[in-house]
Amino acid sequence: xxxxxxxxxxxxxxxxxxxxxxxxxxxxxxxxxxxxxxxxxxxxxxxxxxxxxxxxxxxxxxxxxxxxxxxxxxxxxxxxxxxxxxxxxxxxxxxxxxxxxxxxxxxxxxxxxxxxxxxxxxxxxxxxxxxxxxxxxxxxxxxxxxxxxxxxxxxxxxxxxxxxxxxxxxxxxxxxxxxxxxxxxxxxxxxxxxxxxxxxxxxxxxxxxxxxxxxxxxxxxxxxxxxxxxxxxxxxxxxxxxxxxxxxxxxxxxxxxxxxxxxxxxxxxxxxxxxxxxxxxxxxxxxxxxxxxxxxxxxxxxxxxxxxxxxxxxxxxxxxxxxxxxxxxxxxxxxxxxxxxxxxxxxxxxxxxxxxxxxxxxxxxx
Numbered sequence: 001x002x003x004x005x006x007x008x009x010x011x012x013x014x015x016x017x018x019x020x021x022x023x024x025x026x027x028x029x030x031x032x033x034x035x036x037x038x039x040x041x042x043x044x045x046x047x048x049x050x051x052x053x054x055x056x057x058x059x060x061x062x063x064x065x066x067x068x069x070x071x072x073x074x075x076x077x078x079x080x081x082x083x084x085x086x087x088x089x090x091x092x093x094x095x096x097x098x099x100x101x102x103x104x105x106x107x108x109x110x111x112x113x114x115x116x117x118x119x120x121x122x123x124x125x126x127x128x129x130x131x132x133x134x135x136x137x138x139x140x141x142x143x144x145x146x147x148x149x150x151x152x153x154x155x156x157x158x159x160x161x162x163x164x165x166x167x168x169x170x171x172x173x174x175x176x177x178x179x180x181x182x183x184x185x186x187x188x189x190x191x192x193x194x195x196x197x198x199x200x201x202x203x204x205x206x207x208x209x210x211x212x213x214x215x216x217x218x219x220x221x222x223x224x225x226x227x228x229x230x231x232x233x234x235x236x237x238x239x240x241x242x243x244x245x246x247x248x249x250x251x252x253x254x255x256x257x258x259x260x261x262x263x264x265x266x267x268x269x270x271x272x273x274x275x276x277x278x279x280x281x282x283x284x285x286x287x288x289x290x291x292x293x294x295x296x297x298x299x300x301x302x303x304x305x306x307x308x309x310x311x312x313x314x315x316x317x318x319x320x321x322x323x324x325x326x327x328x329x330x331x332x333x334x335x336x337x338x339x340x341x342x343x344x345x346x347x348x349x350x351x352x353x354x355x356x357x358x359x360x361x362x363x364x365x366x
Contacts, residue, residue, distance in 0.1 A: 002064040002077065002154035002188055003029050004050065009059035011045055011212075019045055020212045023059070027188060032181050035192045036199040037209035038235070043192045044159055046209070050190065051080050051157055063154060077154035079147075081161050085140040087132040087147075093119075094128040097146045118149040121183055122176065138169040142176065149184075158191040162198065170198075178202055196236055200224070208232055230281060230360035239286045239316065239329045241354070244301070246282040248355070259301060283354035286316070286331035292345040301328050302345035308338050319344060 004027040011020035020042050027033050035043040048054040050061060052073035060067050068076050087096050094115060101111045119125045122142045132140055141161055148156055158177075162170045178201070181189060193199055199206050200220040208215045208223060208231075216228040227233035233241040246259050259282060284300065292299055303321035315336040318327040330346055338344070355363045 003027065003062075004155065004188065004190075005060075005062040006050075007060045007062075009046075009049065009061060010057050011042075011049060011054065012057040018212065020049070023214060025207065025214065025217065027190070029188050030186050032189045032191065032202060032204045033207060034199040034203035034205075035190065035207050035209060036194065036196060036235075037215075039194060040211075041209040042212045043194075043209050047080075047157055047159055047190060047192050050155070051078050052076050053080075078157055079149075079151045079153035079155075080157040080159065081141075081144050081148050083160045083163050085132070085144045085164075087140060087143055089132055092129055092131060093124060093135070093143050093146075096132070096143055097150050100147065100151055114150045114152070115146075118146040121149065121180065122146050136169070137165050138173050141165065141173055145177070145180070149180075154188065156187060156189040158189065160192055160194070162193070162195075170195075174198060174201065196238070200236075208235060210235075226362070227283075227354065228362055230283070230356050233283050233354060233356070233362075237285055237287075239331060241283045241285050242289075242328050243356070244282045244284075244328070246280045246355075248280045279358050281356040281358070281360065283356060284348050284352065286329040288348045288352035289328075289330040289332075289346045290348065291330070291332070292347050297345075297347045299345045300347055302343065303328070305338055305340055305342045305344060308340060310335055317344065319346065 004025075006023050006025045009020065009023040010018060012018045023046065035046060037043050045054060049056050052068070052071065056069050061069055063076060063078075088099065091099065097115045097118060098111050101114060106114075115128075116125065119128055122145060124139070124142055124146060127135060127139060127143075132143065135143065141164075144161070161177075162173055165173060177191075181187070181202075191198075191202060203220055205217060206220055206223055207217050210231055216223055216232045218226075223232055223236045227236065227241075230243055234243065244259055289300070301319065301321050303319045305317055306320045306327060307318040309316035309318075312335060313333070315332045315334065315338065317330040317332065317338055319330065321328055328346065330344075357363065
């Protein structure tokens with residue numbers, strides 16, 4: 001059980017390609033941290049650098065205050081669960097989980113105690129005598145997790161452990177990992193995924209990466225409600241946040257926005273003098289848009305419905321505001337009887353609106 005600290009960590013390959021840049025991150029004992037981001041953003045590389053499977057090109061990695069840059073993986077007190085189960089096919093579940101303890105020359109009594117404790121935690125007790133080929137994919141992944149647990153590491157590392165499972169098994173195994181964390185509150189866990197649902201449901205804090213940089217670190221709902229920039233706003237949430245061009249001026253303590261040169265409204269955000277009159281980007285999540293019900297509603301956008309998706313619990317409207325513009329997506333609760341070609345006007349509460357500058361940074365995050 002350990003704290004981790006990464007200071008100005010970077011990764012450069014032999015051809016001078018820099019894939020990780022000045023990563024600064026503090027992880028406290030007992031935290032469940034999720035690295036998330038699109039393919040190629042560097043999340044698995046960063047995890048492998050922490051594990052020691054990838055060398056660190058610059059900066060320092062500390063575990064419990066000790067710099068471990070040059071410490072081999074086996075001596076870092078870390079256990080890693082990979083995307084592939086990597087179980088020994090000729091060994092039973094019991095022997096797979098016990099193998100590392102046997103190598104460490106623990107007594108048979110200690111090995112048995114630790115294996116059975118982990119098996120009970122992961123609901124594997126009735127499978128201890130089976131070979132891996134007699135298990136489902138979810139059960140095999142639980143064995144791989146159990147093999148990590150018995151080592152009693154300082155830090156658990158999970159590298160996309162659910163990506164090989166089908167949708168139903170992913171949900172069930174995700175719940176098991178969440179329960180595992182609850183049963184091991186002092187264990188530090190770092191989990192890599194490209195699935196934002198896994199990130200939102202499992203993490204104490206999310207580290208969102210893009211092109212080798214950290215875009216934002218925070219609690220899942222903080223990234224959802226207060227994205228630092230347009231990249232975070234569009235990555236977190238499904239469907240993605242709508243981003244529209246806008247012009248801005250200051251009116252008293254409010255910022256006045258103009259969308260599509262026609263719709264004007266106020267947002268309670270104060271601007272510096274140098275920021276007034278600039279172009280900006282307006283953001284609103286699809287689930288925060290509502291269809292205007294009266295003339296008193298402030299119209300944000302209006303247009304023709306180009307496509308309707310009825311999902312049962314929600315209806316998605318894809319609204320075309322003008323020729324050449326991107327769709328504005330509205331996610332409305334329930335099954336609704338909207339048709340392609342209808343015109344709709346959409347509104348939202350001011351506190352649900354987001355304003356980004358031309359560079360994509362959130363004005364609220366300054």
